[in-house]
Amino acid sequence: MPHDHPAPAPQCPMGAAPDVPLFLRRDGFDPAPEMAALREEEGVRLVPSMFGTPVYAVTRHEAVKTVMADTSRFSVAPREEEFGMSALTEEERARVVAGNLLGLDAPEHTRLRRMLTSEFTVRRMRGLQPRITEIVEEHLDAMAAAGPPADLVADFALPIPSLVICELLGVPYADRAEFQERTGRQLDLSLPEEEQAELLRDSRAYMAGLVARAQARPGEDMLGMLVREHGDELTTDELVGIAELLLAAGHETTSNMLGLGTLALLRHPDQLALVRDDPTAVAPAVEELLRYLSIVTAGVTRTALRDVEIDGVPIPAGSAVAVVLATANRDPRSVDDGERLDVTRTAAGHVAFGHGLHHCLGAPLARMEMQIAFPALLRRFPGLALAVPCEEVAFRPHHFIHGLRSLPVRW
Template sequence: MTEAPALPLHMRREQFDPVEELLQVRDSGGITKVPTLFGGPPAYLITRYEDVREVLSDAVRFSNARTRRFERPDGPQFTEQELEQMRAGQMLAFDPPDHTRLRRMLTPEFTVRRMRRLEPRIGEIVEAALDDIERAGKPADLVATFALPVPSLVICELLGVPYADRAEFQQRTGRLLDVSLSAEDRVAVMRENRTYMTRLVKGAMADPGEDMIGMLIREHGDDLSFDELVGIASLLLIAGHETTSNMLGLGTLALLRHPEQLAMVRDDPEMVTPAVEELLRWLSIVHSGIPRTTTTEVEIAGQVIPEGELLVVALPAANRDPGFIEDPGRMDITRGAPGHVAFGHGVHHCLGAPLARMEMHTAFPALLRRFPNLALAVPDDEVDFHVYNAIYGLRSLPVTW
């Protein structure tokens, strides 16, 4: 059995909190050089809020497109054709203007106005999941019965992915994001995902539906290559359910450990929006996003970094920077945490942020009102955190009511 790799500093947590070593880096020099996963080159780790925003907002000096995917030299390799195919349509792998061309086609589908049209359907999906939990009886694993199915069904309907495939793509996504996988397993699961998404897009091209993939084919079929369609669909499917799922699970646990704030979310509709923002900031489930590469010599936090160096931003450290927000280690839903970088910043700011917010805004109060006596069904120290994952969360959340 392959031994799990050591987690990079920015991915290490003590339950909800970034490890003390990461916060010490932020509060001293703000930058340190760290090893990266999968035997890649070392990277400069950027930890302060203002520095992280600077890196994320400047695609000219800090490039996504120049960052190569590094694999262990002794592991299996993708062919050049495979690499080009898998890069196509992946907006996070491009800088403007290539990134702008792709994003412009999708932006109208993710506006706040468009998301509001989805709100009634999201409400129905949430209530149906709660009905299922109630019928099955207590205890329940809230990850398996609520946090994962709700965003999965939403994104399936939005994209036109058969919901019958959910177990298959959820299992595959879990492996894609599992940073403890061997090089062989990583390559295999990426190829599996490519095969599935190719089949899905071919079916949509033969009979475009009213969903997002169908829209892209009808309205932008002449502007997008087949590989770009596959890449866009893959990115939206993975990002569209895995992130919100982890926020729902981890956010529920955070509220259970702060019962006075849980009661505010349950009983006061005005508190739901600020609660969602504070949970996003305080939990920061996305550790860093895509590494950047310097295109010229730069100076950050008084340190000169040469051209061609890899940079990784630590979103949990930035979101808990006392230079950004007072008493950052305390969860306080009354402040709403405006300006957090949980969704990133700049041109790569999360396209699906309005959808994620809508789902959380609907799901949290609905869950807490349906089960006003919601409580953990296991001792607090037995909750299983999903440590070796590119998106932080819980493996399970056993609850009773």
Template sequence: MADVPLYMAREGFGPAPEVTEIREEGKLAKVPVTFGSGEAWMVSRHADVREVLSDYSRFSNDFLGTEAGEDAAAHLSPEDWERMRKGQLLAFDPPEHAYLRRILTPEFTMRRMRRLEPRISEIVDEHLDNLERVGPGADLVAEFALPVPSLVICELLGVPYADRAEFQDRTSRQTDTSLPAQERAKLAGEGRAYMEGLVARAQTNPGEDMLGMLVREHGDELDADALTNIAGLLLTAGHETTANMLGIGTLALLQHPDQLEWLRANPDQIGPAVEELLRFLSVAHSGIPRVTKQDVRLGDQTIPAGSQVQFGLAAANRDPRFVDDPDRLDLTRKPTAHVAFGHGPHHCLGAPLARMEMTAAFPALLKRFPTLALGVPFEDVEFRPHHVVYGLAALPVTW
């Protein structure tokens, strides 16, 4: 099995001890790059992570436009390379990024998300019914954590829910860093072809979903390639992160029974509790790497111009200079400025949707199953260390 990159290294719910040690020594560690060849610098202190994420004048998000990015896509023709870059929200700096974000932001405002709240509650209840029908020993990941956000993002984007098994499997394998790069590239191509078909249908007959809205309101600005890339990103990000938070978040509560009982008794405090779970678990290991536009001094080290920078978000969210007693899950903790959704101009666009899904799902789960318990010994729970988004392969539960 392939080694886990250092910035993804975990032990249970937290970062691996060697990552914590690097953070406490104030070092910028060298790690193999995720894409292309060579090494990247890993930033793991909370203050340093926020500085890098907020400063696009020195740390560029335009990885695809760098020599390293081009090396990673050396198998593509110049025409395919240009098509792959169009509309890539995570691959541009302002002002190009600001333009794309401005188009999408109205669909992810809290006001717009509140309109979805009743439907999200229905979806949660439907899948709790499914979980109950399967009975004790059911896999909470397969029956609840994965299908809830998948159905929500499908309805939001206009993706046929009947296709969910196909795109869930493809996304899971595509984000598994233990698989050969060639296989993941093939999966990415299949995913792109699937989205191209959906975009073509939306351009012919735009519906009331987000893809239809983009075609109707921005069809003159966004061509099929840009729409394909935008929709592909939203589909992947829209179910992977929340699904993993629901699964591993439930496990964290089960392993901290005092916190679980507090939340069960105080469901109105689910908002701050979700923020603490996000900080404590940090399922997004790093996010998109940045590239230095110039020599940059960070702490007492210099990162040369043209270098890739990766983030140890799990370590940053447990930095004792940022939060007291960081390795303790405390749902009564005042919400912190965690970086689980990133920071700065690229702060996760879908954060309001993810929060709404979690604030609906966790209390409903605990209310439906007052005696919810882990169905296997904790040491038998299978984590997914090689995936770009950290989580669980399965979570058998009983009640």
């Protein structure tokens, strides 16, 4: 039976930053209203991108899945204008692409993913459950000892997935401030191209040092495993690229889900109570939060490899194509009343983790972290509440991954 919800609380509106491309704009938890209208009226439209070139925004659920699944007609190879790529030399661009699963088509993608799949199975994640629980409890203890108020982003949402991925990958946790700050800036769409390029260089230089250490003395972490078991199959540049992606994706996405998800639950107290009090409600709630929040507003930009037609709109070969996950996950053709958060619904089929060949490798880890962290936080602090008015909550309007700058809370 669906849960009987009272009228929803205010949604902490955030006016979309006008210099962010339309298809990436957010209004609080929601996609920009213009994007929902685009989905209903046209489905696909040519719109400006953040890089000055136009992009076809695909907004409906089935069409988004079609584009992501069709590797014969759409390539994920990075476009030269993206994220500082054009400011790099040809040799630097080749190194940036090496090992980065998000920017590789088959068969290179398949070859690298095969080496990592066993590390991210549900069974392997269950083995990590006691350590993740311990990490969560340690941070809750620290929050309780320090007392309210607290910044839930800095004290809980960001450090937990950062520590988990550091231990899993073999990255020194002492370096967390450095790589967190760098990754956050790399995902900032407002930065100039030259600054983006310099961040790419800095990130690779940092990870190259860790890879060299693992090659000299492989440990029991994932980098050590890759060196021991696949060292003769992987180039150093591929090792660096794999590690860079896992480190960035391993903390940025889950941390923003924890922060934004907690805010969403605080704005829906009845649903917060379900997550806090009913263990069976937690897993469905996590899926619904993934669908509703869609923190990765749009997936990796594709390039049409030949003339195609999507939702009746012709797309010429060579065109950039953006799959807008935030609108797809609320498409009334695939979900009833998708603009409403309902943690009791079955949100199966959402595309928050992508779809097809590039479905998120770390999805089992992210799900486990959230399934542990949300109820633990809410049970430890049953009186958890915002410490500032809803309108003062600081979103990150220019970031590729949607989230909060901070979340002041009290209990």
